[in-house]
Amino acid sequence: MNENVIQVSGKSEISQIMREIARDLLQQKTVSLVIGWEKGILPNKSAPAFITQSHDTDKLVFDEYCYHNLTKYLLQRKGSGLKTAIFVKGCDSRSLVGLVQDNQVPREDICIIGISCPGLMEERNTVIPAKKCETCYTSIPVEYDFLIDCPDTKTGDDEPGGSFAHRELSKVENMTLDQRDTYWQTMFQGCIRCYACRNVCPVCSCKECCFDLTSPDWVGKGNNTSDNSFYHLVRAMHVAGRCVSCGECERVCPINLPVMLLNSKLSLSIEELFDEPPASMNLDDTATLSQFKPEDPEEFM
């Protein structure tokens, strides 16, 4: 039994263990920052917490409202060599693995405290289970230094067609060409180009995003259907093969657009075409579209 795996009997005990681990790490100066969650100002919302003092660790909580994938905050300490401890759920752990694979975060600088996740509630309707949990590939983090192992974990429905994304995708795929065109046009028309989906995405780790550049001016900066479509399609291609379906893009969208749908389609296509596991399930893997294998299919050549 690994001494770094701490068994708890139920999800109510998770927060207490979190505080203990965080306190020890800060007291022993193993890390200078712990990133976790604290109670939010609204009853059904928890917020990211950044703790640098051991006496502040009692703020930490884990409940079904800890939606935030915290891993992207690590980019703000990129290159500093500072050691950080971070709490991750199963889905978050995959985006952290992605950041390590993308050479953005050195694994040795991060102390990963995994929580085997009992599942979340929907953010805007806090009594129903979160949609994204239906597509969950792993409730137990794929990479960790400490694991808070809770027996109540829930992994997604792995029956094909069972999950929300599958259902939504097949709905769109079964539309006629005209219907599908209307569906996407409506979605892109609704977008206000606030870039929240990009800003929250842990896979969008570019130092300068191509949509912010003015030279060359890849995409018009105005808000119109044409440029909006271009934005969403380019972003889908840029995260293809690396998206971990953490669902943050869709959660933060102020217009409630199905932003994840394109990404889900690409993820499924890549799994089918290359017969590869989902992205970032293993630290030693390389993202499917970022590697070259002599035996890769070459039908398009």
Next chain:
Amino acid sequence: MKKVGVFVCHCGTNIAQTVNCEQLAEAAKTLPGVAYSTEYKYMCSDPGQTMIKKAIEEHNLDRVVVAACSPRMHEATFRKCVNGAGLNPYLLEIANIREQCSWVHSDKTKATAKAEDLIRMAVAKALKNEKLTPSVIPIHKRALVIGGGIAGIQAALDIADTGYQVDLVEREPSIGGKMAQIDKTFPTMDCSACILTPKMVDAAQHPNITIIAYSEVEKVEGYVGNFDVTIRRKATCVDPVKCTGCGLCSQKCPSKTDSEFECNMSQRPAIYSPFPQAIPNKPVIDQEACRYFKTGKCKICQKICASDAVNFEDQDELVTIRYGAIVVATGYSLYDYNQYGEYGYGQYPDVISGLDFERLVNASGPTMGKIKRPSDGQEPKTVVFIKCVGSRDANRGHDYCSRACCMYTAKHATMVRDKIKDSQAVVFYMDIRTPGKNYEEFYLRAVEEYGVTYVRGRVSRIYMESGNLIVQGEDTILGTQILVVADMVVLATAMEAQPDAAEFARKIGITFDQNNFFNEAHPKLRPVETFSAGIYLAGACQGPKDIPDSVAQAGAAAAKVVALLSKDEMATEPIVAEVNTNHCSGCGFCVPVCPYKAISLKTLTERVHGSVAWGPAGKEITRQVAEVNKGLCQGCGACTVNCRSGALDLLGFTNEQILAEVDSL
């Protein structure tokens, strides 16, 4: 204010007959940035070029667009021309209105409209063109030849004769390659060994050639002028310095295995030299066949060796050597005819390949040069030859023609008629291809003087009946089925790429075609160069070839190597990728996509601003960014399309230039 000059070429009537050049020149005058525009019958001619130079001076042009043929054809010509007028050559832009317009269209109005678009795009790009300057890299004056067949030996000799050092790497224990196995050579019927072995000896004795036998290239790093090549010297278990080459060990070795050199038709010892004239003439131990390596007991060779040269502890050794240029001459292998069910899947011992036949007629071969069929050692009276086995057969073999088979089959049939009294030689063929000097005469001699029977048609089946091979085929000239009772059948099997050709090509960074033959840079005008500067091709690794062609190509490759090594340094093409380190996030995705291994990550140190208290605000951080080695970069652009933030840009084809072209449409 940038001033663009547009020069429209008629290319005689090549362009002018489908494109209205006068109208183009007029229309170009209205384009933004265009200060001067004109047309002329032959822009590449001397008066045409003078016209461009004069216009640059008179109108103070600082960008030039030439609307003419493909940049592959004359970009270099016009770059030189504008450079002569004092402009940086990379400020020139070509609009290809010939290959991409006049040659492929017939409607003059529409073609002219398209040509106008092409010119508009070229002008938009030219306005964004920047001056580019080549950088200079040093040349290391030593060459590597990979493969010690006739092509490799010839290339090594030709380079060495000009005074440069050459290393010749061969993976077998001896140089010589396939030619050493061949008995006679067409069309002159010279003994192959008689013309090859003197060259092998020349190579061995040449002061500038080092033969590195029983070794393989493991890794190639670096770039033109500066390749760092790691070579694996396989353990020979025989000290080449102590060994005198007396051959006693081979005579006494109790372990026997099939001899590859004799096409498995006889046995060789485990400690062996492949053939009597082998160079280097020092044996090696085949560890898979050796009794000591298999059982831990024996060591007879060690006991018997008077000079104590056998060393069972010998290990593979890796050496890294720097070279300025590389000649790849890795040769070919032969199609495995066992895939042909109708020829018996290889189960009839008397159905053999052409190379088997070479060993059967060779005086030093398993039958001492007497043609005896493998099954019972009898002299065959009727020998059937089947051509195009695996060649020109898309279903089971290759689409291509193997080029040498028509000639060597004629040679084999002649030898059967010559050596065996009362014999009959029957050749089944699809076509006779004899496009070489004295080749047709050689074939006619086989038919007319030696009475070889040629039957035009494919063999549909070979089967056994009462101990005889029955060859069933069609004579398409007579339109009848024929049966031949044969004592032996010789298959002219296709030449194909070495089984590890693709893997090897990736290792050293060259490209290969659908048949795994290595790609030349241009099929007509750069036949011995590869797309990787400083790496050249010789012999059948580039495509099926006979001996004269291999030798000629080896000489050509050597000339290219010598031309390169004769310089102390060389200018590099400035159209290379460049990294904007401000935009680069160091994800490193460009590193594996680069086919030339030109990109690596380096570490930057910089002071950062930050917005959070727990970040490194105001402190120094280190981060990784991509770095392009300009010597290695070939300007293919694979990295630039892979970079999400556009931090990589191809100079001369920047994202901004391409977008300007698109936007102008």
